[in-house]
Amino acid sequence: MSTDIALEAVNVSKKFGSMTAVDGVSIRFQTGRLHTVLGPNGAGKTTLFNLLTKDYKPDGGEIHLLGEAVTSLKPHEIARRGVGRSYQITSVIREFTFFENVLLAAYRAQRRGRFGIWRAVRQDPKAAAQARELLGSLGLERFNDRKAADVSYGDQRMLELAVTLATQPRVLLLDEPTAGLSQRESERVKDVVNSFKSRYTIVMIEHKMNVVMDISDDVTVMARGRVIASGSPEQISNDAAVKAAYFGL
Numbered sequence: 001m002s003t004d005i006a007l008e009a010v011n012v013s014k015k016f017g018s019m020t021a022v023d024g025v026s027i028r029f030q031t032g033r034l035h036t037v038l039g040p041n042g043a044g045k046t047t048l049f050n051l052l053t054k055d056y057k058p059d060g061g062e063i064h065l066l067g068e069a070v071t072s073l074k075p076h077e078i079a080r081r082g083v084g085r086s087y088q089i090t091s092v093i094r095e096f097t098f099f100e101n102v103l104l105a106a107y108r109a110q111r112r113g114r115f116g117i118w119r120a121v122r123q124d125p126k127a128a129a130q131a132r133e134l135l136g137s138l139g140l141e142r143f144n145d146r147k148a149a150d151v152s153y154g155d156q157r158m159l160e161l162a163v164t165l166a167t168q169p170r171v172l173l174l175d176e177p178t179a180g181l182s183q184r185e186s187e188r189v190k191d192v193v194n195s196f197k198s199r200y201t202i203v204m205i206e207h208k209m210n211v212v213m214d215i216s217d218d219v220t221v222m223a224r225g226r227v228i229a230s231g232s233p234e235q236i237s238n239d240a241a242v243k244a245a246y247f248g249l
């Protein structure tokens with residue numbers, strides 16, 4: 001199998017009772033590209049993410065990561081092999097400062113997922129240097145000593161991104177990184193995600209069309225659990241099936 005494909009779903013399906021949320025989807029995410037999954041509410045995008053990270057077990061089909069079948073692995077094993085996912089605010093400890101949150105994630109990543117006693121975490125110079133550098137590169141150093149609970153929703157989402165990056169993923173799954181953000185904050189997240197391109201393989205679910213069109217290399221459109229179109233942003237915006245299913249035109 002070609003290793004220029006970082007992550008791949010082959011004919012995956014997932015049912016909830018009698019409802020098929022993901023219906024025989026095959027999709028390839030190429031190394032070093034930003035691939036957006038687009039589609040109306042209920043199209044199956046988040047369920048597809050859950051299948052890629054193995055949070056859900058597929059009813060059929062396979063998942064391949066960096067050329068290897070990983071369909072039987074558990075979510076933490078997928079994470080350890082380099083798939084990082086931002087779980088919205090849930091990955092952030094609200095009572096911890098920005099620095100402490102990123103430090104903890106960096107420390108755990110260096111120890112392949114194991115927790116340490118907090119005193120040892122605090123005294124780890126390598127994790128501390130990594131946390132400082134990461135927060136600096138995202139322009140968040142002014143929040144180093146601020147508690148996550150005390151900043152705006154937009155800044156918490158930036159912290160969530162920093163925590164995910166501290167795990168040193170190869171493939172980054174972003175589920176609506178601009179959801180709930182103001183236009184100015186969305187632009188900032190868009191620029192930051194754009195700056196990650198080439199360093200990571202990025203798979204993003206995103207609804208805001210300006211974000212999708214400005215920074216995606218590839219776009220796949222889902223509707224009712226299936227892939228209805230795939231191509232460049234320009235091809236997708238001119239696709240008749242997409243206009244019908246997504247924009248209601």
Ligand SMILES: Nc1ncnc2c1ncn2[C@@H]1O[C@H](COP(=O)(O)OP(=O)(O)OP(=O)(O)O)[C@@H](O)[C@H]1O
Nearest residue numbers: 016019020021039040041042043044045046047048
């Ligand atoms: N855990 C679950 N149990 C039952 N049904 C579910 C579950 N998760 C998702 N579904 C259903 O599966 C379908 C696909 O949902 P999914 O969340 O994957 O869509 P989506 O494209 O991410 O939508 P949105 O843009 O609204 O987040 C929907 O009909 C949803 O109600």
